[in-house]
Amino acid sequence: MNIVLPLTGIVLLVGPSNSGKSTFLKHLVEQGKILPSEIVSSDECRVLVGDTEFIDWHRRNKDEADALYNQYQTISAEAFSLMDSLIETRCRLNKLTCIDATHLYPDDRKKYINIAKKHHLPIVSIVLDIDQSELLERDKTRENPRGNKRIKQQVYQFKKEKRYIKKEGYLATYFISESKDMEVIRRTNHP
Numbered sequence: 718m719n720i721v722l723p724l725t726g727i728v729l730l731v732g733p734s735n736s737g738k739s740t741f742l743k744h745l746v747e748q749g750k751i752l753p754s755e756i757v758s759s760d761e762c763r764v765l766v767g768d769t770e771f772i773d774w775h776r777r778n779k780d781e782a783d784a785l786y787n788q789y790q791t792i793s794a795e796a797f798s799l800m801d802s803l804i805e806t807r808c809r810l811n812k813l814t815c816i817d818a819t820h821l822y823p824d825d826r827k828k829y830i831n832i833a834k835k836h837h838l839p840i841v842s843i844v845l846d847i848d849q850s851e852l853l854e855r856d857k858t859r860e861n862p863r864g865n866k867r868i869k870q871q872v873y874q875f876k877k878e879k880r881y882i883k884k885e886g887y888l889a890t891y892f893i894s895e896s897k898d899m900e901v902i903r904r905t906n907h908p
């Protein structure tokens with residue numbers, strides 16, 4: 718399978734935690750297919766605004782858990798606001814932006830489809846479709862584990878959505894699973 722990245726516009730990564738979105742983009746940087754500055758990541762925006770990419774709010778004490786959950790939601794909301802502003806600006810400057818976040822809900826994806834449309838730029842989606850068992854296994858060894866409950870909720874949402882993603886209006890949609898061989902090509906001109 719060939720994945721064709723546009724010269725400019727948006728590459729929208731879609732997939733639950735641990736599906737390998739950041740790892741995939743890191744490899745593209747290592748291969749010289751994209752620049753580090755062409756990645757905008759929700760985890761990094763959380764660090765920029767709130768000094769942390771994730772807060773595990775699960776605690777026995779309900780008050781403590783609620784406070785941590787609220788803190789995470791506040792940081793996330795600010796992080797997405799920063800992220801959207803960066804993406805909008807990059808589109809205005811006719812740049813390529815690869816967006817690294819889960820994008821499991823239709824409204825989250827629609828937002829970026831609309832930004833691309835507004836700037837007359839292409840948007841492609843890359844969907845990482847990895848078995849739940851593998852996602853849970855990867856969580857055991859990652860930094861800042863997301864927790865089984867959260868991952869299972871994300872997989873449930875992803876499964877509900879994945880068949881509709883193709884029809885949402887992308888120039889192309891690519892599904893990546895563990896077994897697929899693929900080559901990524903970066904366009905050097907507009908089609």
Ligand code: ATP
Pocket residue numbers: 732733734735736737738739740741760818819855856858859860863
């Ligand atoms: P999140 O949405 O939570 O940021 P993500 O989809 O960006 O997650 P990564 O950060 O790329 O996922 O990877 C999460 C963990 O899974 C890391 O520890 C990473 O090393 C591991 N991982 C990613 N891809 C693979 C792979 N193909 N095989 C094995 N482990 C992997």
